[in-house]
Amino acid sequence: MSTTTTNAGAERIAAAFREHGRRAALMPYLMAGFPDDATARAIGQAYADGGADLVELGVPFSDPLADGPVIHEAGTRALAAGSTVDAVLRQCEALAPRVPVVLMCYAQLVLARGADAFARQLADAGGSGLIVPDLPMEEAAALLPACEEHGIALVPLVAPTTPDERLGRIGAEARGFLYTVSVVGTTGERAALADQFGSIVARAKAATDVPVALGFGIATPEQARQAADAGADGVIVGSRLVREAGEAADPAAAVRAVVRGLADGLEH
Amino acid sequence: MSTHVASVEHRFGPFGGQYVPETLMPALAELEQAWIEARLDPGYREQLDGLLRDYVGRSTPLYLAERLSEVAGRTIYLKREDLNHTGAHKINNALGQALLARRMGKTRIIAETGAGQHGVASATACALLGLECIVYMGEEDIRRQKPNVERMELLGARVAPVTAGARTLKEAVSEAIRDWVTNVGDTHYIIGSAVGPAPYPSIVRDLQRLIGDEARAQVLEREGRLPDRVIACVGGGSNAIGMFAGFQHDEDVALIGVEAAGEGLESGRHGAPLTVGGRPGVLHGSLSLIMQDEEGQVTEAHSVSAGLDYPGSGPEHAWLRESGRATYVAVGDHDALRAFRTVAQLEGIIPALEPSHALHYVLTEPTDSTLDVVCLSGRGDKDLAEVIAQLRELEGPDALHRRDHPGAGA
Numbered sequence: 144m145s146t147t148t149t150n151a152g153a154e155r156i157a158a159a160f161r162e163h164g165r166r167a168a169l170m171p172y173l174m175a176g177f178p179d180d181a182t183a184r185a186i187g188q189a190y191a192d193g194g195a196d197l198v199e200l201g202v203p204f205s206d207p208l209a210d211g212p213v214i215h216e217a218g219t220r221a222l223a224a225g226s227t228v229d230a231v232l233r234q235c236e237a238l239a240p241r242v243p244v245v246l247m248c249y250a251q252l253v254l255a256r257g258a259d260a261f262a263r264q265l266a267d268a269g270g271s272g273l274i275v276p277d278l279p280m281e282e283a284a285a286l287l288p289a290c291e292e293h294g295i296a297l298v299p300l301v302a303p304t305t306p307d308e309r310l311g312r313i314g315a316e317a318r319g320f321l322y323t324v325s326v327v328g329t330t331g332e333r334a335a336l337a338d339q340f341g342s343i344v345a346r347a348k349a350a351t352d353v354p355v356a357l358g359f360g361i362a363t364p365e366q367a368r369q370a371a372d373a374g375a376d377g378v379i380v381g382s383r384l385v386r387e388a389g390e391a392a393d394p395a396a397a398v399r400a401v402v403r404g405l406a407d408g409l410e411h
Numbered sequence: 412m413s414t415h416v417a418s419v420e421h422r423f424g425p426f427g428g429q430y431v432p433e434t435l436m437p438a439l440a441e442l443e444q445a446w447i448e449a450r451l452d453p454g455y456r457e458q459l460d461g462l463l464r465d466y467v468g469r470s471t472p473l474y475l476a477e478r479l480s481e482v483a484g485r486t487i488y489l490k491r492e493d494l495n496h497t498g499a500h501k502i503n504n505a506l507g508q509a510l511l512a513r514r515m516g517k518t519r520i521i522a523e524t525g526a527g528q529h530g531v532a533s534a535t536a537c538a539l540l541g542l543e544c545i546v547y548m549g550e551e552d553i554r555r556q557k558p559n560v561e562r563m564e565l566l567g568a569r570v571a572p573v574t575a576g577a578r579t580l581k582e583a584v585s586e587a588i589r590d591w592v593t594n595v596g597d598t599h600y601i602i603g604s605a606v607g608p609a610p611y612p613s614i615v616r617d618l619q620r621l622i623g624d625e626a627r628a629q630v631l632e633r634e635g636r637l638p639d640r641v642i643a644c645v646g647g648g649s650n651a652i653g654m655f656a657g658f659q660h661d662e663d664v665a666l667i668g669v670e671a672a673g674e675g676l677e678s679g680r681h682g683a684p685l686t687v688g689g690r691p692g693v694l695h696g697s698l699s700l701i702m703q704d705e706e707g708q709v710t711e712a713h714s715v716s717a718g719l720d721y722p723g724s725g726p727e728h729a730w731l732r733e734s735g736r737a738t739y740v741a742v743g744d745h746d747a748l749r750a751f752r753t754v755a756q757l758e759g760i761i762p763a764l765e766p767s768h769a770l771h772y773v774l775t776e777p778t779d780s781t782l783d784v785v786c787l788s789g790r791g792d793k794d795l796a797e798v799i800a801q802l803r804e805l806e807g808p809d810a811l812h813r814r815d816h817p818g819a820g821a
Contacts, residue, residue, distance in 0.1 A: 205576065205709045206585045206694065209432040209592065219575065228706055250430045251693040255707025277430045277693070302434035304595060309436070327434055328593035 151294035152271035155243045156319040159196045160354040160376050165409040167371040168196040170356060171402050172247070172381030174217040175200055175234050176226025178389060183221075185395040186388055187238040193402030195242055199274070199379060202231045202248040209276040211331030213382040217389060228252055232268040239269030245298060245319070247274045250282070258289040265295055272296040272319040280313055287316070298322050301350070303343055314351030320377060323347040325370075326360045331382045333360040340373035348374060364408025371409055380405055419443050421609035424733060426700075426726035429608040430693045431588070438595045443610040445515045450617065455510060462506055466539070467496045469503075469621070473629035473784070478757040482816060483774050488638070489787040490626045492650060493762065497532050499789030500622060500650045505532035505601055507618035509540050512599035519598040523547045523587040525580030525646070526718035526765065527559025528789055529603030534568035536601075544568040547587045549578040552717045559793050577711040580646075580721045584695050604647025605725030608696030612725050616652045623657020626784055639780035640665040643788065644769040645685065645739065646719040648728045650788035655737060665738065665780070668728060669769040671714030672741035682712035682719045685732050685739035694723040700732070715744035715801060716764035716794070740776075742768040745805060750774060751791060751798050753816045763789035764798060774816075 160168045171190045176183050190198050203218035203226050210218070228248075235244045246265055253261045253275055265273060273295050278286065280299060290297040296319030301310055304327055314321055325343055326333065340357065347355045357370045358379030367378045384398050391397030421427055429439055449455040463469045471491045480487045492500040505522075512520060520542045524530030530546040537544035546563055550572050553560050563570050575582040584606075591600040605615045623641070630638055641658050643651035645668040658664045673681035681687075684700045692701040694709055702710045702722035712722040731737035742750075747764055750771035755761045762770060766788045773785050791798070802810035 206581065208585060208588045208695075209434075211589070215575065222708065249693075251703070251709065252707045254693060254698075255690065255703065276432055277696070279429060279431065279433055279436050281436075282428050282430055300433045302432070304434050304437045306437060313433075324434065327595060329432075329589050 152266070153296040153319050155271045156197065156245070156296055159243045160320060163196040165406065166411055167375050167409050168356070168377040169194060169367070169402070169406050169409055170197040170199050170245070170377055170379045171195050171384050171405070172199040172201055172379060174203060174214060174221055174385050175231040176203055176221035176224060177217040177385070178220060178394070179224045180226065180230055180234070182394050184234055184237055186398050187234065188241070189395040189399035190402050191238070191241040193399040194406030195402055197243045197245060198238060199245050199247050199381070200231065200235055200238070202228060202246060202252055204249040204252060207249060209329055211329040211382060213386050214330050217385045228256070232264055235265070235268040235270050239271070243271040244269065245272035245274060246270050247276065250275050250278045253286065258286040262286070262289040262293040262295050266293040270295060272298050274298045274300070274322055276300060280316060290318070300324055301347055303327050303339070307346070310346060310350040314347070317351050317353045320354040320356045321347055321351045322379070323355050323357050324359045325357050328359065330359050332362040337366060337369035340370055340375070344373040344375050364404050367405050367408045378409065419446060419610040419613045423727040423730035426691065426698050426729040427609055427612060428698050429696060430698065431608045431696045432592055434592050435595060439608055439610065441515065445511060446610055446614050449511050449514055455514065459507055459510055463503065463621070467502050467506065468494060470625045471495060473626055473633065475633070476758050479754065479774065482757065485780055486782045487773060488630060488784045490622060490654065490784060492622060492786060492788045493760070493790035497528070497535050498792065499528040499532065499763065500619060500653065501529040501532035501603060502535065503621060504603065504615050504618045504649060505529065505536040508599070508601040508614065509533070509536035509542060512601070513540055513542065515599065517597060517599040519543045519594065520601055521545045521547065521587050521590050521598055522601045522603060523580065523583040524603060525552055525583065525720055526716065526763070527552070527556035527563070527793055528718065530568070530570070531559050531562050531566070533601050533603070534563040534566035537568065538566045545571055545590070547571050547573055547583040547590070549573045549580060549583050551578040552580065552583070555717050555797055556793055579717065581709065581712065588695065604649040605652040605727060606647040606695055606697065606723060612697065612727055615649050616656055616727060619649050619653025620656035622650060622653035622786060623655060626654065627657045630784055634782060636782070637661050637664050638782040638784045640667055640778070641784045642667045642669060642769050642773055643786035644669050644719065644765045645724055645728060646682065646721045646765065647723070648725040650786050652725055652727055654786045655731065659736065666731065666736060668737055668739045669772045670739060670741040671716060671719035671768060672743040673713040673715070675743055676741060680713035681741060682714040682721055683741035684722060685724050685728055686741040691729065697726045699723050699726040699729040715747060716768065718763070718765040719768065740772060742771045746771040748798055748802055748805065751794070752802065752811070756814065757816065760787070761791040761795070762787055763791045764794045765789060
């Protein structure tokens with residue numbers, strides 16, 4: 144597979160944000176290897192069947208500082224079931240022909256392979272983007288050029304606590320999209336937070352030229368719609384789906400229904 | 412508090428940095444600025460120095476351990492951090508950070524603890540200053556360190572059990588960081604060792620360097636010269652970095668950190684990332700030497716001592732090792748348990764299990780040194796039940812009556 148087309152990942156992500164046909168692109172999060180490798184693969188296909196425009200593929204890690212209990216537990220179980228970075232990359236390879244895959248991977252696992260090797264292998268696996276939730280812009284100096292070279296969009300995060308000036312600098316460096324964290328906190332379902340969406344999205348959109356995707360805490364079709372109402376170009380849903388994958392008797396069928404419901408919530 | 416530089420190090424050689432969720436980056440900048448201002452503020456320093464003197468009981472003595480010296484065949488001084496209020500060096504850092512938090516207007520304190528000493532120190536500082544305190548602690552450590560759990564609760568802190576992973580210090584730190592991400596507005600996280608994202612390793616070192624500064628002045632006064640070696644145990648490495656900082660520029664003084672070899676370095680069940688070396692990695696916000704598998708997943712550490720049961724260590728230690736300024740060695744569970752007993756019998760001092768690792772090394776490892784200073788980082792009350800049980804398991808019901816060290820007499 145070709146890995147050297149510059150901006151290939153960013154272009155594919157941009158197309159997904161442009162051509163979703165709904166009010167906002169839907170990006171469900173999938174914990175690779177959870178509850179086991181085969182089921183996780185089926186879940187990825189079910190996401191695509193259900194209407195996912197992109198998939199955020201999470202790499203299980205022992206100490207996921209940005210994640211709440213549901214995703215932490217799923218990562219722990221995936222590791223116990225034998226998940227490896229190579230297995231995650233193979234899962235990426237299987238899913239990438241259907242939807243753009245953005246990998247979510249903690250800094251330690253990226254650095255353990257080396258920035259260049261990691262970006263190259265992700266590109267070889269058909270990945271389009273990379274999110275490193277514990278790698279703020281100050282620490283991304285080695286990874287950003289490696290991703291550029293291999294056509295991987297390095298997607299940064301911004302938080303409600305990020306000051307305006309810093310937001311501007313992160314927004315200018317963003318590739319693919321700007322991952323906009325909707326809450327002060329870790330990942331996880333929350334009851335009510337939509338009243339904050341408007342100002343958070345407006346701030347992010349003012350700081351960047353790439354699409355703005357809102358994540359953390361969004362779990363229901365109504366919340367997804369509220370994110371779109373607030374002007375988000377994309378909506379990321381994680382813990383709700385990971386919980387479903389862990390609890391359902393037929394995880395693939397169950398998550399397909401949840402994804403379809405979220406997609407319906409984003410229809411015009 | 413004897414260094415006044417205009418900025419705070421983010422890196423020690425290649426190690427250190429700020430590998431944290433974006434949500435925390437402004438809080439780290441705020442903390443760094445607050446520290447730069449506080450350490451130059453006579454009001455803050457007077458308040459801290461006053462508490463360290465009148466509340467903690469500093470300066471701590473430098474004690475000439477004559478019977479240990481006789482056994483080892485050279486002069487051994489113990490820096491008596493066990494005589495601090497709350498029983499360990501941890502109070503130096505906890506008080507300094509709690510005062511800093513109050514200056515910053517934070518009302519809620521979180522902390523993590525392994526052996527419980529940092530949790531007790533944080534709970535104590537919060538009681539004194541009227542701050543809410545939540546201490547994250549792994550369930551396994553809660554079991555091993557029950558007296559300290561009760562102390563923290565008596566002091567008004569809430570001990571939050573952590574059930575993830577091996578249920579020890581690593582998971583407690585991860586959980587504390589997640590709490591901080593969620594409550595960063597009103598909360599200060601008192602990290603208990605020289606680890607974490609910048610500026611924490613520098614703040615902790617600055618608050619602990621009085622150990623080394625005091626020891627240096629005391630040994631010069633007593634012996635008229637500097638020691639050949641200073642030795643301290645290393646988990647995260649805060650007592651060691653404090654001790655080393657006082658002697659770092661004395662090039663003829665060897666700096667030796669003693670880690671936990673646990674069940675043996677070859678077993679993989681240890682807490683000795685600096686001794687083993689290997690690949691740098693990111694854990695809890697900084698790049699250092701950490702225990703990891705081929706994939707990069709952080710592996711579980713093991714030590715009989717809850718305070719050394721940590722798969723990483725401070726980034727400044729990693730740099731001291733890589734630059735050759737300090738040397739790191741490891742001592743196993745059984746040797747530390749026996750050193751605990753030996754020091755009790757020879758000196759009438761019950762050391763914590765953590766410095767018992769360093770004490771075993773000093774008592775047994777051949778050396779040309781004629782003058783050693785060892786940091787006795789804390790007292791062993793918290794470890795008594797665990798040590799007695801383990802010694803009996805190791806040596807039978809008469810374990811406490813054994814007198815197998817050279818100073819035992821007839």
